[in-house]
Amino acid sequence: MFNDWKQALEAEGLPLDPTTTEQEAAAARVAARHAGDKEDLVLLLDVLGLPGDDDTLTALLPLLPEDGDPDDMTTETPNAFEAMALSMHSNGDSTDAIISATGLSDDELTELLAAHGQAPDTEAAPEIPAAVTETAVTETVAPAVATEADTLDPGALQDLLAWADEQATAAVRNRAARIRTDWAELIQRRAIDEVEGRVAKLKSELEQAQDELRAIKAGTLPVPAAAPALEPVPVPDTAPAVVAAAPTPIRPAMGSGRTPEQLAAVRAWARANGYTVADKGMIKKAILDAYDAAQQAPAAKAS
Structure with a gap:
């Protein structure tokens, strides 16, 4: 049992430089292979200063020796790079990725996997027929998806969300709920943006009107000219003389041709x-003539 981090690193052939996350993970896997049980593993991780949370323990428990006796192990303890290679292989990483990350050769990796009871990943990927190419798949699948998306209307969207709500899978129902939330948020944001735009426009117009009003009050902005005043109609200095109205014609009467009222006025x-x-x-005719002459004299004088 080591009680010093440097001693543990030297014993396992690990570098003494500041450890990286990969090195800590490799050291934890080595400690798991040397532990007798879960409690022993917790103690080892604590002594080495490695994380011992539940997630880490869950990942390391499968590495504990099956018989519970670490002294019965016949395989050689791997170094940090070999431990990384074993871990990456267990996680399903490809041979090329393991070689690139650890620097091991293809033969060294094969020997390491064989020594630890892990079969090399020799199964070749299935060959894709020439007829089934990426272009063919894109041309076959993509148009169907694009066509459905292009013709999607609000009614179809509601039908799709209703279908998702009835699914037994929680992930599908949750996705439908998120879509509804995002849809409502987008509608609200667009409405806010439109109202803010109108408010900004009205504020700009108000500020412009206020600037014009201040300029008019300060006299720096000319007031629009008023309509020209109407010129007075010239009045001639001498008004035309008023023509005297002709005397009312006398209604003929019996004898003198005058009415009784006119005769009374003559008398x-x-x-x-x-x-x-x-x-x-x-x-007498002389009196009538004198009367007529006297009545016509004022009218002639006025004209």
């Missing part, structure tokens, strides 16, 4: 101007 005028007239009967 009143005649008496006022020193003429003698009777209350009834015909009026």
